[in-house]
Amino acid sequence: MVHLASTVQANRKALRGGGDDVHNLSTVAQFVLMGLSDLPKVRYPLFVVFAIIYQITLVGNGAILLAIGTEKKLHTPMYYFLANLSLIDMFCSSTTVPKMLQNLLTEERGISFIGCALQLYFLVALMGTEVFLLAVMAYDRYVAICFPLRYTLLMTKVLCVQLSSGTWAAGFLNSFIHTMSTFKLSFCKSNLVDQYYCDIPQIVALSCSSTYMAEMLALVIGGIFGISAFLTTLISYIYIISSILRIQSVEGKRKAFSTCASHLLVVCLFYGTAIFTYMRRSSSRHSPARDRLISMLYGIITPMLNPIIYSLRNTEVKGALRKMLCCG
Template identity: 50%
Template sequence: MTWWNWTSDADFILAGLSSDERIQTFMFVIFLLFYLISLCGNFTIIVTIWSEHKLHTPMYFFLGNLSFLDICYSSVTVPKLLLGLAGGSSEISYRGCMAQLYFYVSCCSTECLLLSIMGFDRYVAICDPMHYTIIMNKPKCLQLAVGLWLVGFTTSVIHTTFTARLPYCNSHRISHFFCDIPPMLELACSDTFLNKILILTAGGFLGLSSFLLTLVSYIQIILTILKIQSNIGRRRAFSTCASHLMVVIIFFGSISFMYMRPTSSYSLKQDQLVSLLYAVVTPALNPIIYTLRNKEVKFALKKKINQRLNSTYLWKHYILAFFKEFG
């Protein structure tokens, strides 16, 4: 039986997180809250950066890219998860599954590269501030942004193609809440050695090189910060990269656990928990982390909120004056 004949008359079934209706209701509320926080928080950061001229710098340009990526990231998996928890269909078509796999891997690969570029940006800003505007000028930032998105989506084409070519005839049930490569390989009824090698080489090279570049950048940043004589200067320099460092640790830590380990150690419960961390929780935490620890973003947000409140007050004043005049 070929994979084409198999997929023509059957869909995949996502196992989800739990079969207990009470737990499902609780999870639905929690994950819906995380999803709304992710959408609202990241969208707010994008609008704030776009509308505030003082934030039109390389650092915030890449932060805007990260916020947009987090919206895409969570939107690939969370809506289907919420539908299943709300009692909807747990089935997903073959094409829908491959599309979800493609966009998920694309976002994951792109974020690896984006976090490393953000780390390099902080390295140049702190370790070589005199040449920062030359190295991280607007054209180069645009080229880097376009390049990392292209590499991320191209890498995903390779993984998705090699996953789609497998014959899936062992079972219809995917032991996960979305279509990911490891649980998909568990369903294949042919040799998946090439796919596993691809994960460790192509995926491993992308993730490992991104992590090493970020690690080297932060080693240089820390060494430079320690040389600063002023305590205030050290705190100010560290505060500009502390938020990004927290995001890097959470993201690369969870990704490494998922994909840089032997497939024999695959555990459904553990992998679901880790997947929830970087696919659901992290996109919601990123805007909170960056906003709470970034004075410029907080100031810009307060400024926009005050402008909105003042605008609303003026409109109310004009409306009341109108009714008093003509009422």
């Protein structure tokens, strides 16, 4: 705690360049990411751990992309959407982890105002895109299991491109609205962000102007998009499970469930961590340490686990990866 207090004071002095108190600043030129500042004794081990996780994320998702691109049997809607998921995971980790690794290595935790806005924009955009994409993937599994004979007629290449493009467009549009409303606020109270990256709740909490509209916008727009995507995923799986239960043979049930088991596991992992963080007002009582842990789970760990889940539970992906490695 003594080290943390001295670190905060040092950062404040470095940023203000004089004797003025940071609380008297009329504007904030940069923010200080304090999420990992209370772990100075283990910053080098943490650097190694997060660097390994980041490499596994890039290599794992890159291998999924390469396998889908080179194996003709995987040129189907299900794997087309999976390729999009792998891209999102790679981009999402690259938005936060490199800066976090730099902060751990150098202890220079400052990030410019524009850099913070860009980091928040791309992070929220990619997370939103993943929410929509998981809903599209659930719908794809619903059509495949509930209407197997009409699947190729319903899930055409054109529709797949339209659905994936729509998820990316919706995610980035949603993020643009939130980013603009967040950084239109006045920041003059403090520039210490209690997180290891720039995120909406922590940035809004630093504003010295009214945050009511920004918080309501985040709740209303985020709630509409998020609940719509969640309900699409939930209803799709209700129909999927009911269809599987009507299958007479045990082997038929196993095969039907195996086609959506990986996606269902990814959905549970993502929603179990992300919803808790975003579906609440930033001014509500919460534990910063708990928030940082949950943010780390869905921001760093989940992108690493997704390719592992799909490669371990999907025989076609395993076969394509094995074939790719053997040929290489």
